[in-house]
Amino acid sequence: MALQCGIVGLPNVGKSTLFNALTAAKALAANYPFATKDPNVGIITVPDDRLNELEKIVNPERVLPTTVEIVDIAGLIKGASQGEGLGNQFLANIREVNAILHVVRCFENDNVIHVDGKIDPVQDKEIIDTELLLKDIDAVTKRVEKLKKNAKSGDKEAVRQLEFGQYILEQLEEGHPARTIELSKDQQELMNDMMLLTAKPVLYVCNVDENSVISGNAMTEKFKEAVKDEQAGVILISAEIESEIIQLDDPEERLMFLEEMGLQEPGVNRLIRTSYELLELITYFTAGVKEVRAWTVPKGAKAPQAAGVIHSDFEEGFIRAEVISYEDYIKYGSEAAVKEAGKMAVEGKEYVVQDGDIMHFRFNV
DSSP states (O other): OOEEEEEEOSTTSSHHHHHHHHHOOOOOOOSSTTSOOSOEEEEEEOOOHHHHHHHHHHOOSEEEOOEEEEEEOOOOOTTGGGTOTTHHHHHHHHHTOSEEEEEEEOOOOTTSOOTTSSOOHHHHHHHHHHHHHHHHHHHHHHHHHHHHHHHTTTOHHHHHHHHHHHHHHHHHHTTOOGGGSOOOHHHHHHHHHHTOGGGSOEEEEEEOOGGGTTTOOHHHHHHHHHHTTSSEEEEEEOHHHHHHHHTOOSHHHHHHHHHHHTOSSOHHHHHHHHHHHHTTEEEEEEEOSSEEEEEEEETTOBHHHHHHHHOHHHHHTEEEEEEEOHHHHHHHOSHHHHHHTTOOEEEOTTOBOOTTOEEEEEEOO
16 A cells, blocks of 8 residues: 655745655755645655565565655645645645644754744644644534535434534534544544544654754754644654765765764654554565565555455455464575474464565465
């Protein structure tokens, strides 16, 4: 499944710089609002050391990691929900992504102007939150009015949806993003149908200077305190450092640079892993002489669903799955050795895929 994350934030918080660093694309990163007028889309590979270990054992013709699409969405300003600035475009673009990477500026730099003239990441976050809430309130209000007409006919389903819609509207009007509202499984399905902007998972990316990338600073501490009750992640990244890393082609040079910065890995690795955790995604692998490949599925996915990620025919004609845990594959050193040790399981349609499984599907079309 293709994961698409949208980078959002006020103008000049470092969105496009981070996008360039993540994708090595050439999005315009200029020191004025709306440097990015159309959403730039880049594809980045998901770092996974397990692929490297499997490659050593299998020695395939090629190795294919799973990928993530990163969308750099135009900067937003106050009044976006009413169409101010590039608001309509911003909100239309954000509706299409799976998760939101909300960049907030947590660094001082007199050479980089701020759209509001002062650095306050909490206030910046609240501006975007307000615009998204207002748009959702507008959408739910229209939905409720439509449901009221249908409910008058005595349609029980319309009555149920109306009651739920009114409840969600009350929560939104009280300032609660949809993702923070506790719901039952049935209610969650109704929520999903609404396609609300504030229901999307959020990862806050605090863009800091190089001196704050490890321990943070006063601004990041204040920001973490402000969002502690939200169902959202927070990571620290220096877009400038990431920009420098991406320019180093030699892996050894990159490693030396990271060590000098006191970092163990590029920020992009942490960002993607955290995004996966936020979306409750896991990775399984297929391993053969032609290719070793990583595949992404939702946590809790069953074997036929995992097979369908490769091809819909695999899911429709699913018979069984041969499954080896990553740990056993590494321990025994080959598929043949795993089989000899009796560690390869044959699973049916109800098998729940585990992160790191090496799978081979049997199917009939």
